[in-house]
Amino acid sequence: MTEKPMRLFLVAGEKSGDLLGAKLMQALRRLAPDAQIEGVGGEAMIREGLRSLFPLEDIAVMGFTSVIAHLPRLLKRIDETARAVVNSKPDALVIIDSPDFTHRVARKVRARAPSIPIVDYVSPSVWAWRPGRAPAMRAYVDRVLALFPFEPAAHEKLGGPPCVFVGHPLVEHLDELRPDAEELRERESDPAVFLLMPGSRRSEIERLMPVFGQVLHRVAQHGRRMEVILPAVSHLEDAIREELRSWPYKPEVVLGDRAKLAAFRRARAALVASGTATLELALAGVPMVVAYKVSRIEELAKHFIDVPSIVLANLVLGENVVPEFIQRDCNEVALANALAPLFTHGAQRDRQVDAFRDIDRTLSPPGDEPPSMAAARNVLEVAGALLTR
Template sequence: MKFFLIAGEPSGDQLGAALMAGLRELAPDVEFMGIGGQAMAAQGLDSLFPMAELSLMGIWEVLPKYRHLKRRIAETAGRVVAESPDALITIDSPDFCLRVARAARDQRPGLRTIHYVAPSVWAWRPGRALKMAEVVDHVLAILPFEPPLMQAAGMTCDFVGHPIATAPVAGPDHAALFRAGHGIAPEVPVVLCLPGSRGGEVGRLLPRFGETLTDLRHHVPEMQVVLPTVTGVAAQVRQMTAAWRVRPLIVEDPDARRGAFAAADLALAASGTVSLDLAANRVPMVIGYDMAPLSRMLVGMLLKTDTVTLVNLVSDTRAVPEFLGRDCRSGPMAEALRRLLDDPAARQAQMDAMDLTVDRLGRGGEAPGLRAARSVLRAVTEPR
């Protein structure tokens, strides 16, 4: 059995590696080819070209490389057709992956296609599912409410679990080590500041998050702010926080990040999958997010749900306060953080919602990579 896999982002590379491991466990003679990063390479993939060429975000990053990406789409589709795999498995990165799937299907109409990570049609642009169904047969969903949406568009779909459900979570010993290593006493409240991992969102959110935490310090003067970040934006974060009245402890090391999450009492975070990391670590949170004015206007017109926070959506609650667009202001966010510190009922409501979320995402069940592998094998062996 032979599969052609494409991942275009580090998160997709991790999903692809877990899927490859699951497929090899269930079908030891399986062969892989395609595009991926270091994690997929460790599972035996010889990438057609470096995955980093596809890790682009935003129109201004893509435009200068548009011609090159078009060549890569044609090259990749041609290789898919030449290799004649049992299925093409595309992993997230729909702008590149689905164009490859369409180009390959044009040349080989019978090609089976599987897409891993459903598009967020529950939030906005529901027409994307219908467009995707033109070139995708089967979807591997990581959120439990997505299969009916994909099936309604004409694709088969299995919920295979979210990686956060089986990711290792740091415990009390890690929390104690983190506090001791940074001179933070056990009784001092630790507040995480999580402004995102991309330069644009960090630039927009960090000033407002700084004002919010300054407001909160009037209520909790002894608190310690910890700002986990990634290498790509670490210099920007240090520069932007240099004049803050509340000086954050900035950590880049992944082990330090895990320790910080274990030690945290509260978090102010950008909207995104980080809410699931916080849920797995049982850290109560307030979510804030904003975009450039034009993007904010467009998304506001297209948004189909009253919340974008995954904990709220998966738990079917509204326990996590969120402040989006023009509502992303320091005063209301600081008040929401204060309430989580002072109101045991609000704090417990979040704890319950977070526990329910992680359970619904697959905690205690089979690993997502293995579940995804079973779904793939069913999809390629069952008649259309």
């Protein structure tokens, strides 16, 4: 009798999770070529063969107020996803980032089908705020796969589920992120390539695009020769272009990872929303200024955050080398003044460039195994397909 193929159900909730999910699918197929994979994902996972239950845009929201505004649709999709998992009877459910959505799915699945193992790929920031989430996760998560080396100790201290550092998948893209000799010369020559990255969520675009436009106008008025590039995600292209109609100085909008990475390799400096993009830029060696705005309700809640920085690159480095401007501090004067020294060699630019040189080592798991392969091996271990090494 032939052995039943492995069945895995993957659930991503936004673009960053979609990219992680796609790399995970590639690695899973190397280790378990016959595995059947279904679930919820976006463009990247669909390119790997996933038939998503519904479009990722239906659930790609972030923050308390955004979740409240879209709550009816989210609740419908949460229940639909949980029912699909239970009906599928997978050997493991893998929830990927986006805890506002994926953890609700996991709790429903655990209640309805307790025997399905659940892996959480990307730990919530329990080390930063709402630490009570860590022990609560023990009820519905069997293993956490951490992207950052400090997270397993945080979960152990807080009483969370078993947590394993598998490394950050971005280190698998170093060749695409880091410039070759010709691109380095371009980076140092004029006109300087300046990146604007206002985020990959609609709420970020709405809050940050106006001030980014003001900053660009102010920087351009100083006569600096620039080639300004704005990498965008496809589902927000229309919203971005609508906002750009009022900008006196318009950037070039580029779509897709290839165009984005090509811009990273040539960029002299960047103005970027807080998020994974700060790690990408750090790995590419691009000095940056980080901006972020949240709703008033979220601002009040975030008074309870206990971290020295909101910038992931700073947290990984263990020092605040990247300047950050949040809420009222996120204004055109402050941002433009912080950006100015990054276009020329000097103490502020050099400090970031020097700090970024070895960040890939900090983000890599022990040994030579790529992060996505380490993650896939853990998923299959939890699913019972591999013996724990």
